[in-house]
Amino acid sequence: xxxxxxxxxxxxxxxxxxxxxxxxxxxxxxxxxxxxxxxxxxxxxxxxxxxxxxxxxxxxxxxxxxxxxxxxxxxxxxxxxxxxxxxxxxxxxxxxxxxxxxxxxxxxxxxxxxxxxxxxxxxxxxxxxxxxxxxxxxxxxxxxxxxxxxxxxxxxxxxxxxxxxxxxxxxxxxxxxxxxxxxxxxxxxxxxxxxxxxxxxxxxxxxxxxxxxxxxxxxxxxxxxxxxxxxxxxxxxxxxxxxxxxxxxxxxxxxxxxxxxxxxxxxxx
Amino acid sequence: xxxxxxxxxxxxxxxxxxxxxxxxxxxxxxxxxxxxxxxxxxxxxxxxxxxxxxxxxxxxxxxxxxxxxxxxxxxxxxxxxxxxxxxxxxxxxxxxxxxxxxxxxxxxxxxxxxxxxxxxxxxxxxxxxxxxxxxxxxxxxxxxxxxxxxxxxxxxxxxxxxxxxxxxxxxxxxxxxxxxxxxxxxxxxxxxxxxxxxxxxxxxxxxxxxxxxxxxxxxxxxxxxxxxxxxxxxxxxxxxxxxxxxxxxxxxxxxxxxxxxxxxxxxxxx
Numbered sequence: 001x002x003x004x005x006x007x008x009x010x011x012x013x014x015x016x017x018x019x020x021x022x023x024x025x026x027x028x029x030x031x032x033x034x035x036x037x038x039x040x041x042x043x044x045x046x047x048x049x050x051x052x053x054x055x056x057x058x059x060x061x062x063x064x065x066x067x068x069x070x071x072x073x074x075x076x077x078x079x080x081x082x083x084x085x086x087x088x089x090x091x092x093x094x095x096x097x098x099x100x101x102x103x104x105x106x107x108x109x110x111x112x113x114x115x116x117x118x119x120x121x122x123x124x125x126x127x128x129x130x131x132x133x134x135x136x137x138x139x140x141x142x143x144x145x146x147x148x149x150x151x152x153x154x155x156x157x158x159x160x161x162x163x164x165x166x167x168x169x170x171x172x173x174x175x176x177x178x179x180x181x182x183x184x185x186x187x188x189x190x191x192x193x194x195x196x197x198x199x200x201x202x203x204x205x206x207x208x209x210x211x212x213x214x215x216x217x218x219x220x221x222x223x224x225x226x227x228x229x230x231x232x233x234x235x236x237x238x239x240x241x242x243x244x245x246x247x248x249x250x251x252x253x254x255x256x257x258x259x260x261x262x263x264x265x266x267x268x269x
Numbered sequence: 270x271x272x273x274x275x276x277x278x279x280x281x282x283x284x285x286x287x288x289x290x291x292x293x294x295x296x297x298x299x300x301x302x303x304x305x306x307x308x309x310x311x312x313x314x315x316x317x318x319x320x321x322x323x324x325x326x327x328x329x330x331x332x333x334x335x336x337x338x339x340x341x342x343x344x345x346x347x348x349x350x351x352x353x354x355x356x357x358x359x360x361x362x363x364x365x366x367x368x369x370x371x372x373x374x375x376x377x378x379x380x381x382x383x384x385x386x387x388x389x390x391x392x393x394x395x396x397x398x399x400x401x402x403x404x405x406x407x408x409x410x411x412x413x414x415x416x417x418x419x420x421x422x423x424x425x426x427x428x429x430x431x432x433x434x435x436x437x438x439x440x441x442x443x444x445x446x447x448x449x450x451x452x453x454x455x456x457x458x459x460x461x462x463x464x465x466x467x468x469x470x471x472x473x474x475x476x477x478x479x480x481x482x483x484x485x486x487x488x489x490x491x492x493x494x495x496x497x498x499x500x501x502x503x504x505x506x507x508x509x510x511x512x513x514x515x516x517x518x519x520x521x522x523x524x525x526x527x528x529x530x531x532x533x534x535x536x537x538x539x
Contacts, residue, residue: 031450032450032456033455036455036456036459039456039459040455040458040459040462042459043459043462043463044459044462046463046466046467047462047463047465047466047467048466050466050467050477050478050481051466051467051471051472051476051477052472053478054476054477054478055328055331055332055335055472055476056331081458084455085455088454088455174308176308187316189320189323189462190316190319190320190323193323193324193327193328194323194326194327198327199327199331203330203331204326204327205326208326
């Protein structure tokens with residue numbers, strides 16, 4: 001009679017996290033996620049810049065070119081698309097029952113979430129990189145030094161993190177990959193169009209200006225624009241009064257999502 | 270020993286009327302299912318309306334300043350076409366879900382006409398398209414969109430997005446049958462975005478750089494948007510209408526065989 005050895009493995013939390021992250025990141029290169037991510041960023045750049053360049057350019061932009069004006073919005077859209085993928089993946093995990101499996105294993109509750117968030121940062125990095133490369137092609141440059149350029153990227157990634165957290169919770173809750181993915185195309189176009197990323201505030205009708213001015217995308221775009229700078233002096237300097245509202249919105253998204261996320265993740269699926 | 274009674278088979282009138290009644294039942298099933306799914310309703314109702322309002326708020330003044338005519342005559346057709354396309358992914362996901370659940374295989378094993386289930390999908394899609402298009406049109410009319418060329422033009426106007434949407438759905442369905450993974454849904458999105466923004470319904474064609482103008486003028490959505498604008502406010506109708514019809518015929522023609530083969534594979538394969 002064989003006796004089962006009474007030795008339990010003690011995997012470290014970090015190793016578990018790494019395995020689960022690799023599970024998501026590895027297939028990304030093969031299953032087309034990276035290709036679609038690149039395609040989306042290129043498509044967003046082309047579809048905003050080429051039709052709107054002549055329509056929107058004008059002296060009241062107060063910037064050297066429409067490309068310099070538009071790229072923050074392009075980056076935002078690329079990041080938003082990355083979070084859609086995250087939501088999609090989370091919903092797939094949820095509906096395929098692997099979350100339930102994880103709950104029955106000796107894994108801390110939040111490790112699978114941490115892995116999905118890490119994978120979403122990979123997607124956000126790809127989106128950011130491709131969007132900046134596309135921006136470079138159409139004429140976008142960083143004018144305020146490497147530190148501010150780096151802060152620009154950090155702000156974008158923080159936004160990506162917050163959106164990924166929101167997307168992951170939404171996806172896990174809905175358990176319906178299809179519905180989650182459909183949700184997201186028009187809403188983000190609507191949010192993007194109703195922001196100062198596309199045209200200056202004063203070109204919007206009066207009644208909607210307060211909304212446009214204060215909505216999260218606009219606040220983030222003000223901050224990104226000031227971190228990127230311009231060849232002229234039409235852009236606000238980098239000050240706390242520009243950066244703080246953007247960071248505030250990111251924190252607000254996380255703060256609102258967190259309690260809801262706790263409810264969603266603790267539920268037995 | 271029990272013998273299975275070779276009882277009378279259900280009355281069969283003739284294949285065609287069977288096909289019709291079976292299609293009606295299956296269509297009803299699809300329509301009821303999507304009407305009860307809150308996500309679908311939001312997708313078919315709230316988002317197109319919100320997007321139309323957004324276009325009105327953001328771009329209407331710039332476009333009207335250039336063209337001298339109400340920008341709604343561009344944006345209402347654009348949103349009608351866009352809504353048909355962005356909704357097409359619903360059916361795509363639906364067919365894959367039914368494949369996974371074994372529903373397609375089950376239908377294959379039932380004594381019903383082989384064409385009933387695919388035709389039901391087509392019919393349900395037409396219902397959705399009709400509904401969304403009417404809704405976009407109603408919103409447009411509330412904002413100030415008017416038909417200046419009579420009732421026949423208005424009927425034709427509604428037909429265009431419906432037929433275009435069916436053609437686009439057939440492409441998407443063919444894609445879904447051959448690449449049944451989730452990523453296909455996401456891969457459709459850049460196509461829709463590019464289609465909508467490189468379209469004469471978005472921005473007048475002379476605002477695009479010269480090198481991209483031929484593309485903008487001839488991609489399938491542009492003739493459809495042009496024809497719809499012509500039907501509403503006046504202007505050339507016949508040649509964009511012919512171009513639209515050719516595009517739709519090409520889309521149907523190119524995907525018919527793949528859909529038949531793919532559907533058989535999805536219903537019978539493992």
